[in-house]
Structures are given as structure tokens and as C-alpha cells.
Amino acid sequence: MSEPDLFSLRGRSVLVVGAGGDLGRRAALVSGRWGAHVSVADHPSAQANLDETVAILRDEGCAVSPLSCDVTSEASVHACVTSVARDHGLDVLINAAGVMLRKAVAETTLEEWQRVLDVNLTGTWLLNRAAGRVMTAAAHGKIINFATVYAERVGPVPESAYYASKAGVANLTRSMASEFGSHGVQVNCLALGVFYPTNMTAALKDAPDTLRWMEERTLLKRLGDPARDLDGIISLLASNGSDYITGQVLYVDGGWSAW
Numbered sequence: 001m002s003e004p005d006l007f008s009l010r011g012r013s014v015l016v017v018g019a020g021g022d023l024g025r026r027a028a029l030v031s032g033r034w035g036a037h038v039s040v041a042d043h044p045s046a047q048a049n050l051d052e053t054v055a056i057l058r059d060e061g062c063a064v065s066p067l068s069c070d071v072t073s074e075a076s077v078h079a080c081v082t083s084v085a086r087d088h089g090l091d092v093l094i095n096a097a098g099v100m101l102r103k104a105v106a107e108t109t110l111e112e113w114q115r116v117l118d119v120n121l122t123g124t125w126l127l128n129r130a131a132g133r134v135m136t137a138a139a140h141g142k143i144i145n146f147a148t149v150y151a152e153r154v155g156p157v158p159e160s161a162y163y164a165s166k167a168g169v170a171n172l173t174r175s176m177a178s179e180f181g182s183h184g185v186q187v188n189c190l191a192l193g194v195f196y197p198t199n200m201t202a203a204l205k206d207a208p209d210t211l212r213w214m215e216e217r218t219l220l221k222r223l224g225d226p227a228r229d230l231d232g233i234i235s236l237l238a239s240n241g242s243d244y245i246t247g248q249v250l251y252v253d254g255g256w257s258a259w
């Protein structure tokens with residue numbers, strides 16, 4: 001295989017959930033640029049952002065289809081995944097849907113905790129289960145989940161529900177990889193450092209001291225750039241370049257976790 005073919009997604013079908021968000025949008029764009037047909041989905045409340053994602057991909061000449069998906073709803077996840085599989089096949093699932101809660105544990109209500117767990121952890125399980133059923137039947141496929149550098153450690157800000165949910169995503173990834181591996185399906189997750197700015201991290205603009213501290217704490221002395229620092233790892237994990245990688249938590253954090 002020649003070098004350019006290794007990362008090509010021509011003829012592949014990629015589903016990106018959370019594609020109205022900044023990192024999901026970028027993952028969709030990267031997949032489209034490598035030649036995939038990209039199905040982009042998000043919660044109905046994020047329709048305007050999803051429309052923007054579709055417009056950006058179409059402007060670049062990418063093949064794109066929009067769908068709706070609430071990852072907390074079993075019926076919605078099933079409908080989304082089966083419709084992509086029926087219309088295009090399903091080679092790659094990228095799950096970038098997620099919510100964050102910056103709150104001390106003593107002030108966090110049970111409903112708030114539950115919501116974060118529902119979206120981040122149960123949503124990942126529902127999507128992995130639905131995609132896994134399709135992919136194991138086809139004996140091939142790749143799943144990319146989104147955890148965080150804080151999946152296996154805690155950060156400086158109180159976010160107990162977020163940290164716990166993403167720790168679950170990391171071990172769920174290993175668990176799905178072990179169940180699906182013998183069926184030719186790979187499951188990996190990304191442990192991202194702080195990518196700024198995105199909707200999720202936008203509030204940091206009001207905390208310039210924290211932002212500076214985070215840059216300084218990162219070995220590369222800068223935060224992740226949503227417009228370029230995700231591109232390489234998505235290209236790798238979605239393509240044949242990662243055919244012997246599974247069950248891994250891949251750190252894309254500028255070296256934060258090395259310190």
C-alpha cells in the first residue's frame with residue numbers, strides 16, 4: 001500500500017455524533033477531507049450548530065448527511081446508527097458528544113450528576129453497543145470515543161461528575177475492545193488535554209490566570225488548537241493506519257500527563 005492510501009477514507013462511511021460541537025465538527029471535516037462519506041449527528045437542541053457543520057463540509061466539497069441523535073435515548077441512538085448503516089454502511093463511529101459540569105461535589109445535585117453520567121457514559125455505551133452490533137456483523141469497523149486527560153487523574157477544577165464519567169469512558173473503551181476484537185472491530189478513546197476555544201472551554205476566557213497556568217503546565221507551553229491538533233489522531237484512528245491499535249487511551253495533551 002502506498003503511503004497516501006494508508007490514511008485514505010475514500011469509500012468509507014464515518015458517523016460523527018456531537019458533530020455540532022467544535023471537536024466533533026473538526027473530526028467530521030478531517031474525515032470528509034480524507035474522502036469519507038460523513039454522517040453528522042447531534043442533539044435536536046444543537047440543530048443550528050449542526051447546520052453550520054454541514055455547510056462547512058459542503059463548502060469543502062465533502063459528502064455529508066445530517067441526522068438527529070440524542071445519545072441518552074436508546075431509541076434515538078438505534079434509529080441514528082441503523083439509518084447510517086442501511087444507507088451508507090458504517091465503517092467508523094466517532095463519538096464526540098459530551099457535557100461538562102464545573103461544580104464542587106457538595107453543591108452538585110443528584111439530577112446534575114445523573115445528567116453528566118447519562119450523556120458522557122451511558123451515551124457512549126449506547127452508541128458503542130449499537131455500532132458494535134453493526135460492525136461485528138460486518139466483521140470490521142472502528143470506534144473512537146472521547147475521554148479526557150482527566151480520565152485517569154483529576155484536574156485542578158472541581159468536576160467530579162465529569163471526571164468519573166470520563167474514567168468510565170476509558171474503561172468502557174477497553175471493555176468494548178476486548179469484546180469486539182475477535183470480530184475485527186477496534187475501539188479506542190482519546191484523552192485530550194485542554195482544547196481551547198470550544199463551546200465547552202469557552203468560559204476560560206474569563207479566567208485568564210487559569211488559562212496562562214494551563215499553558216505553562218503543558219509541556220508544549222500551549223493549549224490544544226481545535227483547528228489542527230485533533231487532525232492527526234483522527235486521521236490515524238479512522239484509517240488503516242491504526243489497524244493494529246485497539247483498547248487504547250491515546251493522550252493528545254501537549255505532554256500534560258507526562259508531568
Ligand SMILES: NC(=O)c1ccc[n+]([C@@H]2O[C@H](COP(=O)([O-])OP(=O)(O)OC[C@H]3O[C@@H](n4cnc5c(N)ncnc54)[C@H](O)[C@@H]3O)[C@@H](O)[C@H]2O)c1
Nearest residue numbers: 018020021022023043046070071097098194195198199200
Ligand atoms: N474541549 C476540550 O478541552 C476537551 C478536553 C477533553 C475532552 N473533551 C471532550 O471532547 C468532546 C467534544 O468536546 P467539545 O469541546 O467539542 O465540546 P462542545 O460542547 O463544543 O461539543 C459537545 C457536543 O455534544 C453535544 N451533545 C450534548 N449532549 C448530547 C446528547 N444528549 N446527544 C447528542 N449530542 C449531545 C452538544 O450538543 C455539542 O454539540 C466531549 O466529549 C468532551 O468531553 C473536550
